[in-house]
Amino acid sequence: MPVLHYHPIIGGFEIFIKNICDRLKDKAEIFVVTGKVNNQPAFEQSAGLRIYRNASLFTLKDYSYSSYWYIFTMLPILFIKSWSLIKKEKIELLHAQGYFSGIICLLLKKLTGVPYLITIQSADFTVYHSEVKANFIVRWQDKLEKKVYREASICHAVSNDLVKHFANQGRTDAIMIPNGVETDIFKPIIWQEKNKIRNEIGIREKFVISCVSRLQEKNGTHDLISAIALLKKEGIAVECWIIGDGQERARLEKLVGELNIKDNIKFLGQILHEDAGKLVAATDLFVRPSLAEGFGIVYLEAFACGVPAIGTPVGGIPDFIVEGETGLICQVANPKDLAEKIKLLISNEELRNKIIANSFKLIKEKYSWDKIAEKIHNLYLENNQKNDQIKKWVSEFRVRNNWDSAKQRKVQEKEAKYIYNFFKKIALPNKNILEIGSGNGYLGAYLIELFSKNEKIKYTFSDLIPECVELCKKNTVLLKNDNIFYKVLDVYNPGNISGYNIIISTGYASAATYKEAVPILAKNIQSGAYLICDFVNHFSIFVFFQHPYNRLKQFIKYLLKKSDKKNYHFGKLGIKNYFGVYDLKLVKINSLRFRRNPFIAVFKKI
Template identity: 35%
Template sequence: MLEKSKKVLIFTTAFRPLLGGSEIAIEEICKRLNDFSFEILTPRYKKSFPADEHRGNICIHRLGLGNKLDKFLFPLRGMLKGRAMLRRGEVKLLHAYQASYGGGAAVLLKIFNPRKKFILTLQEGKSLARQNRFIKFFRNFILKRADTITAISNHLKEYARDINREAELFLIPNGVDFKKFYAARSVDRQQLGLKESDEIIITVSRLVSKNGIADLIKAMVRAKAEIPELKLIIIGSGPLETELKNLTRELNVRNDVLFLGAKEYEEIPHYLKSADMFVRPSLSEGLGTAFIEALAAGLPIVGTPVGGVVDFLKNDETGLFCETGNPKDIAEKIISILSNRELRERLIKNGLELAQKYDWRYMAEKFRQIYLSPH
């Protein structure tokens, strides 16, 4: 049996089979710390999701009745479940991902157990400056009670420091399974209805306004005037899907833009390998892990200087910056990369070297040190 100091209780607003950047980070880090045991508490959301599930050194507890209310009731349910586990002496450390519903459950448990170490990881990708007063109060309440805070970007690290000057603060970005993305086989272009001669842009993005996909489609139309064989692959789903599809019809590029929907995370490397470049003109980002995954797959990238993107994208070295909300500028950067072989090869080479430094094994080791720290 593992010693109690190596049993960690994790609170997260979502987890498998619902996977985003935060959920992938939890799984990738946990499975690399196989000398630790992790109890993960998360809302259930759907009745088809098992209430309890074991995956290696991870035990997942999905709380609730399997409906939309589970998220809103999770702070209370998560606290009660965690309290019962603490009373049985099963865990020592509390670790919440994001100052959201998961963080709410953890902070309530911290209030009743002030001596338990509370670690908070900030993964937020939304614009925190635009949050309403209630959400701001809720986030600050959680942040101020954390003993240790990790942030995936310098942007979030500075945000945390302004709110909690007493906590230990660490920069630990999300990582990438470099070998998986670098060595992946390409999806057959013919299966996608594409030609080998096509120049393919790919983006992996939730279809929400902050990711700037409408700007990318408009930019693609402009760039296509210079590069007629240009195509765009969009992987992801979201509330703007119908609106974006209508936009491709209005701009007469319906046959040049492929909406492939959400894909299993394990499939993403293969689709990246089928493309020639990655673009996401985001309005805000927590870090932008999809960019790092694209670098690991050997793609040149174009992104905006927002959030954590500036931590790894160095203009003309590891990618090209484009202006937010400016399809003309985005198009110019696309054309620059696809028409300049020397630039493209330099960006790919530098990007691969950078992506290796973001391998998950390095990030997991940083969390190991935090978990073992007595403070």
């Protein structure tokens, strides 16, 4: 894991990484590469976990804030150290933690071929980095972010809102696994201990609010301070403990002075993560009116402490704060509304107790780090199985590459003429064609030659196997067309393919129909686009006598309308009925012939 920060730095990513590493170090070898941190060893090892804190030019001294200068001087060193470790330790998977880590993993994948999984805990670059004003930087960042996500083997989001963000960036297959809560640190405390902590801090008021936050604009601490000032004007006495530090602290302290509420606000500064739980548990209410939030682990930590919480309807917060049940929701950037919600919980003890009980129960049922770590481990295993399958396909491709045979070329030439003749009759301007599973590239080459007689088209060859993509380049080099493109693409993880209006997937084993990939393609292609693929014919003698008993049983089920999901192998009607549920309308299908893949079907996305 090449990461910008690791424990004892505290934040959503750092807590996630530490808990995953601690729980999986006995099941896998895990290497964490990060920057130098003040008072922390350059190398640590515990069971299968090894931590290298040497990948930066400077040493990080402030645990709550790292400057852009620290990050950007760190990135090339982080890349070099990670590359060296991959070669030395034969790393099989990289786990990127966020956008910057994802850039490193993207470059490492290009250089070493090692795939990466990416986890994101935040989304909106313009909110999290509001100081970046230049539009060209924002546009460039957006393009790079899309590429980082597109190239990832697996995309993991910690909230449903971040799943939507992945989808907006072209990845509709993201997996949602939330963060967990360290219930050994964040737990209720008895009244005697609560009073002791309050006395040590020097409490003045009876009702105490806590806010654990890195002090930056997006966390909305300024709105909380303004709300406290409104409460004071109404004669409602509260005290607020702001736990955390950051670049906004001086501005916030100035705001407290201007509003004349120094007696009501205490800045406790950066507190060790291990001590934060007791401070939160000693308060009556947790509030963080965030402008943007990826997940919002601090709210769940308050739940675990038996403290009710108020949040905003942004990011992952609505995943766990249900209004009036597990917390209260206030409007974004509205101190007046926040003050009203605080008053409600001060005055309504019954509601407060209900929220405490429901939110505490939620933690026990859904946010266990042990369960979450197991799910992440399963993602690692899934990725390794996928890589093993790819290696097997590559091996088979190298051993049994008979795609250059005259017979195979003849079949591809016939298929190309069939596809060309169909689209010649349709008024479809600006044909942008993506071929999935291009193999040797001859089908595409024939199509490009046919279409080029009358019109210009864009054609993209793609295949899961890099060797196939290189073969396509070799076999189409004489075409001399500027609108030909090549890419490595996995049909189960195609990313954003909505820009193409014709998608082709035919061949010895059609990529589109192999192992139920059609639903994925149907979800990703744009409305009005055409999908062309072929199908194994269970009527053919070649196929039928391979497993006659199973074929006959499947066919009888089909006739009795009790067919399983493979009913598209039994003729035109089976194909039409099966794929209709994916908003694919069967437009044309060729006649039955006695060979393995006789059905070439043309669908249109409704």
